[in-house]
Amino acid sequence: MKAIVFAETGGPEVLALGDIPKPGVRPGAVLIKNHAIGVNFADTRFRQGTYTVKPKLPDSPGMEVAGVIEAVGDGVTNLRPGMRVAAFTSRAYAEYCVSPAFMVIPLPDSVSFVDGAAFLIQVLTAYHLLHTADSTGPGRSVLVHSAAGGVGLAAVQLAKVAGARVFGTVSSDAKAGLATENGADTVINYAREKFADEVLRLTGDRGVDLILDAVGKPTFEEGLRCLAPFGHLVLYGRAGGAPDPLNVSVLSPKSQKVSAFSLPTLTRGFPDKTRESAERCFALMREGRIKLHVAKTFPLAQAAEAHRYLESRQSTGKLILIP
Numbered sequence: 583m584k585a586i587v588f589a590e591t592g593g594p595e596v597l598a599l600g601d602i603p604k605p606g607v608r609p610g611a612v613l614i615k616n617h618a619i620g621v622n623f624a625d626t627r628f629r630q631g632t633y634t635v636k637p638k639l640p641d642s643p644g645m646e647v648a649g650v651i652e653a654v655g656d657g658v659t660n661l662r663p664g665m666r667v668a669a670f671t672s673r674a675y676a677e678y679c680v681s682p683a684f685m686v687i688p689l690p691d692s693v694s695f696v697d698g699a700a701f702l703i704q705v706l707t708a709y710h711l712l713h714t715a716d717s718t719g720p721g722r723s724v725l726v727h728s729a730a731g732g733v734g735l736a737a738v739q740l741a742k743v744a745g746a747r748v749f750g751t752v753s754s755d756a757k758a759g760l761a762t763e764n765g766a767d768t769v770i771n772y773a774r775e776k777f778a779d780e781v782l783r784l785t786g787d788r789g790v791d792l793i794l795d796a797v798g799k800p801t802f803e804e805g806l807r808c809l810a811p812f813g814h815l816v817l818y819g820r821a822g823g824a825p826d827p828l829n830v831s832v833l834s835p836k837s838q839k840v841s842a843f844s845l846p847t848l849t850r851g852f853p854d855k856t857r858e859s860a861e862r863c864f865a866l867m868r869e870g871r872i873k874l875h876v877a878k879t880f881p882l883a884q885a886a887e888a889h890r891y892l893e894s895r896q897s898t899g900k901l902i903l904i905p
């Protein structure tokens with residue numbers, strides 16, 4: 583089968599289209615014919631060898647797909663060939679992938695393959711940041727960094743659905759427009775303005791209740807400066823580098839909380855909760871209360887282009903590969 587393979591870690595140029603054996607189905611897993619493949623920022627880190635999971639070279643990137651089940655392994659009773667599904671997986675940049683049955687989510691007819699692949703990691707990350715890591719609801723204020731990105735746009739919309747006041751940060755005016763269209767109450771261009779000063783000004787020096795931070799080094803300390811008393815900062819990525827170590831005592835004067843979040847904690851350890859949240863988000867999509875923004879689709883062979891675009895900070899919403 584065709585797959586994107588890299589034999590050494592490095593820049594996008596290490597990604598090449600190759601031929602590798604089609605995987606076989608194994609007990610407890612399903613074989614999926616991929617129709618759409620989600621591109622995630624973590625794939626770029628995996629390619630560089632700087633992600634928590636290290637490549638076993640030669641390897642293929644990719645963590646999520648939508649497609650049709652071609653075969654089910656021994657012991658799989660809740661899924662069958664022909665079902666349309668989205669799945670958390672590995673080596674997804676290919677024509678087929680294998681996924682453990684407990685990491686497969688049936689797709690409603692109303693959700694296309696492209697939306698299925700766009701939805702899984704980014705929408706569920708946003709959902710669980712707001713509702714599992716925290717308890718977002720009416721009267722709370724949330725600051726979403728990179729608010730026009732994949733997780734960011736989903737978080738802005740889901741925080742509004744929950745009734746929160748939403749602040750977003752972005753690095754360009756074009757992105758600011760998109761975050762506003764998707765419901766952000768205030769969007770700050772943090773390439774131009776000090777976002778903490780602006781948040782403090784707009785909240786009468788109180789700050790926000792929740793900060794969703796996947797940028798890291800450039801935003802973490804500034805975030806603490808505009809976090810309200812009893813506020814919560816969740817670090818869930820480090821697109822701009824890892825923040826400096828934190829002396830927890832700096833949180834005491836305002837009784838603040840800092841935590842970390844990783845979606846695989848849920849998808850691997852709490853499959854029922856993962857499915858339940860997926861169904862809740864599918865319902866919100868059906869009702870038109872959240873919309874997926876697929877900025878670009880690329881043929882599988884152009885995976886390197888997709889990575890270049892994502893790392894350039896120009897991309898918005900979701901990027902998809904079509905095998």
Ligand SMILES: NC(=O)c1ccc[n+]([C@@H]2O[C@H](COP(=O)([O-])OP(=O)(O)OC[C@H]3O[C@@H](n4cnc5c(N)ncnc54)[C@H](OP(=O)(O)O)[C@@H]3O)[C@@H](O)[C@H]2O)c1
Binds near residue numbers: 703728753846898
């Ligand atoms: N913990 C988890 O389970 C989990 C799950 C999914 C994603 N994530 C993390 O969430 C973040 C967003 O992921 P995504 O796939 O939705 O990507 P994305 O937000 O669509 O794209 C990455 C964005 O990060 C921002 N950014 C800030 N500093 C950057 C830098 N130095 N280089 C490149 N980009 C930079 C850019 O937006 P601006 O220019 O507007 O800042 C860029 O558009 C990533 O850090 C990812 O690792 C974590």
